């Protein structure tokens with residue numbers, strides 16, 4: 286703690302008391318040396334903590350460092366005396382480096398997208414949290430003092446994350462009412478304003494559903510210099526925090542912990558839902574207690590995707606991996622497969638590369654054996670590999686026809702059959718997702734692609750037949766029919782002129798992006814789609830309807 290700083294947290298006060306005790310012991314000749322030594326050890330232990338935490342915590346960004354420096358060096362007394370603030374604001378209000386990083390971590394951990402801060406001061410905590418929000422995340426910061434908006438905004442503007450922060454000037458309770466009336470909800474709330482109102486903020490936030498179902502409330506200064514547990518406390522803020530902590534501790538709707546960091550941070554999570562309604566069924570609490578987005582998780586599942594080295598297959602592999610599955614990247618091109626594996630590994634997804642040509646029976650068997658021998662199971666088979674060769678029907682060679690069918694239909698059938706014979710499918714669980722095409726429904730034009738269209742129509746019938754035949758053993762077989770997907774191939778010299786023509790046939794007014802297909806593969810791979818089988822899920826921007 287720098288000289289001259291007022292001790293403000295339990296540890297800082299402890300250090301101050303130990304220093305004084307040690308000074309007394311050193312100047313008083315009657316104190317045994319052993320006691321003085323023990324006091325010194327206690328002092329070393331306590332005084333080293335905050336510095337060590339500072340050093341070992343990830344460095345703050347430049348805008349945060351600037352905000353801190355500007356706040357600490359500002360003359361807050363002068364600002365108050367000039368009538369620019371309603372209250373005298375102590376610079377110690379600022380959350381600072383370690384606490385800011387803690388908040389940032391919490392934002393990451395709860396994957397918050399919308400945050401509410403009650404009490405912004407100069408915006409250190411707000412900017413630290415905003416740094417952890419995704420691009421489209423937002424943080425509403427409530428602050429009483431208009432002067433603080435002027436102070437913080439120029440630094441927010443220097444940060445790429447500043448645009449996520451919306452400052453709301455006025456009494457926080459009024460702002461909370463306004464936000465509740467507008468139907469706003471938050472994943473994380475940070476309460477750090479006037480202590481006497483903490484309990485009102487807390488109650489209002491929970492009673493008015495400002496906190497999302499799985500949201501978290503963080504509360505600053507919950508140890509309030511230790512006054513919350515010291516017996517002789519008369520300090521009104523200390524007593525307010527003590528009452529607040531007691532209230533939260535007895536609230537059956539939440540569970541909480543106080544982290545003894547700086548002046549204490551309470552982390553509160555909503556658990557109970559009261560009153561327990563008579564309709565407390567699976568719709569209300571989720572199937573097996575899992576709400577819908579959790580039911581779309583694929584943790585512990587093993588998947589493969591063929592043709593995963595690029596385009597749709599690559600997007601499918603990322604989507605399945607993001608949802609929690611281990612993913613085998615199957616492609617004829619080993620380099621492409623390896624590169625997608627590397628991408629997935631960077632995201633912390635378990636992945637392996639398999640080089641295979643799915644038109645070859647032995648490759649298909651080896652592919653599935655490799656997956657099962659590495660991960661002990663196979664739950665999700667994503668048969669996506671396919672080829673498309675254009676020719677007018679009168680010119681289509683049997684070679685073209687056979688090659689197209691050999692990959693698109695025969696290859697897909699072999700993949701399905703080997704999966705159907707493998708352990709998990711036989712033991713009652715499996716999801717097979719074939720890539721068909723909108724060409725199974727309509728005849729895309731003006732390009733001519735008879736072999737492709739008929740092979741993909743075959744994929745749909747294969748899917749329908751297997752989907753019904755294998756449903757009694759827990760295997761679901763569905764397919765996805767994408768419309769025209771915007772891939773580099775489309776922008777080739779021969780196809781580019783067709784794009785305008787296609788666009789005029791698509792109600793959505795644009796080609797499909799591979800990312801438009803990702804949710805579908807996760808849905809078909811997860812338990813939530815268990816009642817769906819033999820289905821052709823068409824994703825074509827409405828093209829087949831015109």
Ligand SMILES: C[S@@+](CC[C@H](N)C(=O)[O-])C[C@H]1O[C@@H](n2cnc3c(N)ncnc32)[C@H](O)[C@@H]1O
Pocket residue numbers: 374378379380381403404405406407408409410411427428429430433455456457458477478479482
């Ligand atoms: C401890 S500071 C907040 C520190 C801030 N969270 C940070 O990260 O540095 C408390 C802030 O709450 C504001 N405040 C106090 N009472 C308020 C109220 N009723 N409504 C809105 N803001 C209030 C004060 O002006 C002050 O800026």
